Amino acid sequence: MPEELPEAEPAFRKQPVSFVRRSGRMSEAQDRAWAELAPQYLFDVPRDVASTSVHPDARLVPAEVYGREAPLTVEIGSGQGHAIVSAATAHPERDFLAVEVFRAGLARTMLDADRAGARNLRLVEANAPEVLETLLPEGSADEVWVFFPDPWHKSRHNKRRLVKEGFGALAGRALRDGGVLRLATDWEDYALQMREVLDGAPEFERAFDGASDPDQASDPDGDWAPRFEGRVMTAFERKGLNKGRDIRDLTYRRVPRG
Structure with a gap:
């Protein structure tokens, strides 16, 4: 449990959040997962002014949470957890953090992680x-x-x-120098917005590492990155494909600070 922090001054969020937190009933299995598995998987976030907020003095120190020093992958909006549970299971040498606001999705993630024996995964219920x-x-x-x-x-x-605008600075702060930001969407106009935002962010440069095609890997000026081979097919991606939408990947590398 994190140490108790002083109460924050009353305030309202200055920016709109990227989600609408709908109240949905969890299944009996999800309720049981929340009760029994949360102590193992869920990081208890000290709150600020809202149920998904983060107290400004709160810190998640990976070495303390995972009990070791290892590369950390953070998934923003992990949903049902299919991608991150698969990755955590396949790469026990790495640590993984799922960030999500919907409890049913977090509960499903804990259930699947427990079944898979993934002990290198932690969850955070908070605004990304x-x-x-x-x-x-x-x-x-x-x-x-x-x-x-x-x-x-x-x-x-x-x-x-x-x-x-501003997301590059947020992601760039959390990433180490040389760290990688991976994005994917099936909405063309959002993909174009992502590319415009991150091409203009001084914290990042395009990086096509991990490409299955060597020519693509050496083409930082190409329009889109190749599909990230470490991303399993999820319901969101399958839905986009079924509707005839193109999946666009983007990959950026954190430039050295200073």
């Missing part, structure tokens, strides 16, 4: 920008993943998108 901005120590993440975030496709809702 606050996790990147303050909860994680600067330079603590080796990779940050943002796969199929809510597109907020209506123009009047675009301001709720996660990847917008």
Whole structure:
């Protein structure tokens, strides 16, 4: 349990969040997972002004949480946890952190992780920008993943998108020098916005590492990165493909500080 922190001054969030937290009933199995598995998997986040907020003095120190020093991958918006549980199971030498606001998804993630025996995974129930901005120590993440975030496709809702002006600084703060930011979406206009935002972020440069095609790997000026081979096919990606939408990947590397 984290140490008790002083109460924050009453305030309201200055920016709209990228989610609408709907109340949904969890199944008996999910309720049981929350009760029995949360002590193992869930990091208890001290709150600020909202149920998904992060107290500005709260810190998640990976070496203390995981009990070792290892490369850390953070997935923003982990959903049901399919991608991150698969990755954590396949790479026991690495540590993984799932950031999500929906309890049913977190409960499902814990159930699947427990069945798979993944002990290198932890979960955070919190607003992602606050996790990147303050909860994680600067330079603590080796990779940050943002796969199929809510597109907020209506123009009047675009301001709720996660990847917008300022996101480069948030992700860049959490990543170590040389760390990798991976993104994917099936909405063309959001992909274009992601690329514009991150191409303009001084913290990042394009990086096509891990490409299955060597020519693509050496083409930093190409439009899109190749599909990340470490990303398992999820319901979100399959839904986009079934609707005839193209999946666009982007990969960026954190440039050295200073």
